Amino acid sequence: MAALIEYPGLLNSTQMTAATNYMESQLNEVISDNYTLSVVTYALSLVGRNKAKEGLDILNNRAETEGDLMFWKSNVHTVSGWWQPSSIDIATAAYILMSHVIQNRVSEGG
Numbered sequence: 001m002a003a004l005i006e007y008p009g010l011l012n013s014t015q016m017t018a019a020t021n022y023m024e025s026q027l028n029e030v031i032s033d034n035y036t037l038s039v040v041t042y043a044l045s046l047v048g049r050n051k052a053k054e055g056l057d058i059l060n061n062r063a064e065t066e067g068d069l070m071f072w073k074s075n076v077h078t079v080s081g082w083w084q085p086s087s088i089d090i091a092t093a094a095y096i097l098m099s100h101v102i103q104n105r106v107s108e109g110g
Contacts, residue, residue, distance in 0.1 A: 001043045011047065020044060024051040033075040034062060035088055038095035045102040056099050060108055070109070072096055 001019050004010050023040045031037045041055030063070045074088045100109035 002039075002046055005043075005046050016047070020047055020049055024049060027051055027055055034059065034072050035074040035092045035095075038072070038092045038099070041099045042095040042102075045099045052099065053103060056096070056103060056105065056108075059096050059099075 001016070001023075004016065010016050020043070023044060027037075027040065027044075031040060037055055037059060041052055041059060044052035044055060059072065063072055065071075071085075072089065072092050074086070074092050097109050100106050
């Protein structure tokens with residue numbers, strides 16, 4: 001959906017409205033992992049939906065901190081024995097930080 005938003009004429013289409021309505025309906029009930037919630041929050045932020053703020057609030061409450069650093073871990077299980085974070089955790093953080101920028105909430109983004 002995020003890619004389709006940039007296509008002329010689709011932003012206010014019935015398909016886009018149906019997609020955003022569906023994502024909003026799933027926000028509190030079904031989405032439990034941080035990665036999925038970060039992607040949904042980002043997409044809702046792009047189209048300016050009010051539920052995007054709620055999604056970002058949930059993600060900010062789920063954030064982990066270490067000193068002055070704020071980060072998110074995905075609940076999705078990945079195989080990683082390395083010292084570095086998994087790629088899904090990096091993608092999760094990226095979507096969340098982009099949502100902070102779109103919503104003009106950069107100071108909350110750690």
